Amino acid sequence: MLHLIIMMIERVGIIVILGFVLAHVKGFRNLLLHNQGFRKKAILVFIFASFSIISNYTGIEIQQQIVMNHEFSYHLGSSSSIANTRIMGIEMGGLIGGPFVGIGAGLLAGIHRYTLGGSTALSCAISSILAGVIAGYVGSRFKRRNRMVTPRQAALFGVAMESLQMIIILLFAKPFADAWGLVSIIALPMIFVNGIGSFIFLSILQSVIRQEEQAKAMQTHRVFSIADQTLPFFRQGLNEQSCKSVAEIIHRLTETDAVSLTDTEKILAHVGDGTDHHIPSKSLITGLSKQVLMSGKIMKAHSKDEINCSVAHCPLEAAIVLPLTSNGQTIGTLKMYFNSPVGLSRVEEELAEGLAMLFSTQLELGEAETQSRLLKDAEIKALQAQVNPHFLFNAINTISVLCRTNVEMARKLLLQLSIYFRSNMQGARQLLIPMHKEIQHVEAYLSLEQARFPNKYHVTFQIEKELEQVMIPPFVLQVLVENAVRHAFPKHQTNCEVIVSALMKDGHVYMKVTDNGQGIEDDKMAQLLKAPVKSLEGTGTALFNLDQRLRGIFGRQAALSIHSDQGTDISFRIPMDYVKKDDSR
Known part of the structure; x- marks a missing residue:
């Protein structure tokens, strides 16, 4: 029996090698993955039936319970049979290709086995067709569930189909005593080798297909990664x-x-x-x-x-x-x-x-x-140049009061108001401005707000010195600071802190505005940046518009990031390669 197992392992090696070669043929892999249509299924029937026919020819002849070591078996005597791996090809065809392929391969292989003759010719033909029917049915069940048969399941199925073949031999081969003697010799080797062969064959196919899919996934990821990083630059022409x-x-x-x-x-x-x-x-x-x-x-x-x-x-x-x-x-x-x-x-x-x-x-x-x-240039400039009328009226009222009580402070605030208006006008005309100009704009806004609410707002700037000359879109920090001052703090809070920071790291300029306010409600957090959020004190579009503007200029890597727990911080990053230095200062 051990000698027969070794001989059968040599024979199954032929089928495994053929499977390995075919698995590396792109056309065959495409057939396995996309086998809809009569022509494609017919090709698969021919391929898997060929595996079984080769197994018939290379099978080991058993004559009156004696193992005959012939290289090929073209015709068997009336008292002879063969031990082979015919069922493996039929099984693989049905599990992979479905009922049409399984039945087709089983029918061709069964007819061929019947023409070779021998005492088990009819039994083997019947078992081949039956194996194709069952394998096709099981394969279709897996497809309907969008699953693939695993090598382990294929091995168990191969064991089951060979066991079924042994039962059919006992039922149909005559005389029964000879059939029993034959089964006692070939059953264990054929069940074992077909199970192992099915496992190896399907493992090879799935491994090659999986490697190809992984390579395609990695290639796709690489293309999209390159495209995403290059998008801001190609937008410049x-x-x-x-x-x-x-x-x-x-x-x-x-x-x-x-x-x-x-x-x-x-x-x-x-x-x-x-x-x-x-x-x-x-x-x-x-x-x-x-x-x-x-x-x-x-x-x-x-x-x-x-x-x-x-x-x-x-x-x-x-x-x-x-x-x-x-x-x-x-x-x-x-x-x-x-x-x-x-x-x-x-x-x-x-x-x-x-x-x-x-x-x-x-x-x-x-x-x-x-x-x-x-x-849309004129429209954009007009929108950028708009000033909140409430802010303007409040600033004028504050200055008018100070003209009677603190003339020097009123003069300083008038200068800050002029800086604020000048920054608005310059920002409306330019796509990028130096960061120090944006800081001046923010400081002008804050000085006017702090004049209305003395000692309420404490704003800290943490800007790396070498970043003061980099070019950034206008209003990006001013919008975030104004949003914090107007919406972050409840009326009763007196210690209102805002931190404006900018640093360079990993080839990017990171900017962030942090406050110690009341935070953002969960329902509003879910809506932020997806669409304008309704606001009682404004249009509710400031953060949404800023996020869209940053994405439009620099790509999605520059999108706003919002974190809110005890207070809120809003940050974004700009690629350092994009922002040019301003040497005018």
């Missing part, structure tokens, strides 16, 4: 500053040796190897890039000659060049370079193609947003 940031992101997140972006005439950015001669603004585009610009099609190079670089010692030996389009016109190229043609794998090609399409879409969106901003 194709220029040297934005393209350099984009190239650095792509180079960091991919396996490339160098990355370039060009317009229709020159290199705008080059990161990685070859920076000594691929110099932005000073280097003309290569011959390969010119071909891509003219044809609008993706092109690949697997040698220095194909890249057509003018410098002989250039280390870059392979490249994929992709067109960047906007409104149907090719306006530039994305080039991903490799030091060896081996680096330009199919995975990198698919990644590059996906990025080119996303980047082209981002460029078109950026251009559309620019046009939209131009069309």
Whole structure:
């Protein structure tokens, strides 16, 4: 019996090897995952029936309870039978492909087994068809539940189907004494080997499919990660500053040796190897890039000659060049370079193609947003320049009272009011302003509020010195501070503290406004930033509009983050690569 088990393990190895080879064929994997339609199911029937027919031919002949070690069995005598792994192929077909595949494979394999003859020809034919029916039914049940059969379940099912075959042999093979003698020899080896074979076969298939799915998921995650980080820069269009940031992101997140972006005439950015001669603004585009610009099609190079670089010692030996389009016109190229043609794998090609399409879409969106901003510029400026009339009336009333009681204080407040109005007007004309200008705007607002409520508000600024010159959108801090002063504190609270902080960390400028007020109610927290929140003291749109403005300029990474427990802090971050220094100070 041990000798028969070893011989059968050798035979099942043939089927497992074939399964391993097929699992690495993309067409076969697609059939397993998407087998709707008669043609696809017919192909699967042929494949799994072939496994069973091969098992018939390579089976071990048993003649009068004696094991015959032939290489192939083309025809059996009337007193002979074979021990094989025929049921395994039928079982796999039914479990994976469903009833049509299971029954089809069982029918073909059963007919073939019957033509070989032998004492168990009819029994094996019946058991093959029955195994296909049962396996197809079980497979369909798993599909309806959106589940896949596990290798362990396949092994148990294989054991069950072989056990059923032994029962059918005992029922149909004649004489019974010979059938019993045969079953006593082949039952345990066939049940054991078919169970193990089913486990290994399905494990191989699922492992390869799972690896492919994981690779696709990782590739998709990488593409979207790159797209998300590059979005704020592509919204600025194709220029040297934005393209350099984009190239650095792509180079960091991919396996490339160098990355370039060009317009229709020159290199705008080059990161990685070859920076000594691929110099932005000073280097003309290569011959390969010119071909891509003219044809609008993706092109690949697997040698220095194909890249057509003018410098002989250039280390870059392979490249994929992709067109960047906007409104149907090719306006530039994305080039991903490799030091060896081996680096330009199919995975990198698919990644590059996906990025080119996303980047082209981002460029078109950026251009559309620019046009939209131009069309609505007057309206936006008018909205930004608006002053809350209650705030203005209160400020004037306060100053008028101080003109009689404290002339010097009234003069200072008039200066602060003028600074406040000037900041509003400047902010309405500019997309970005220096942070120190925004701080002046906030201080002007606070001085007017503190004049109305002396010693009520205590505001602390924690701004890193080197950040005072970075450029930020106007009104971002002023809106948050005004929101805290107007809404965070109940009327009876006297110790009202607000902290305004800005620091640089991990390539971002982090800004936060914190208060020690009453916090935000849970029902309002759930609505904040999703839509304007109704307010008795204002329009209720300040935080929502600010969040939308930050997302529109810098992408979702700049979205507002709100935490409220004992007090509230509202924060956001801006990529440091985007904010330019203001050197006028």
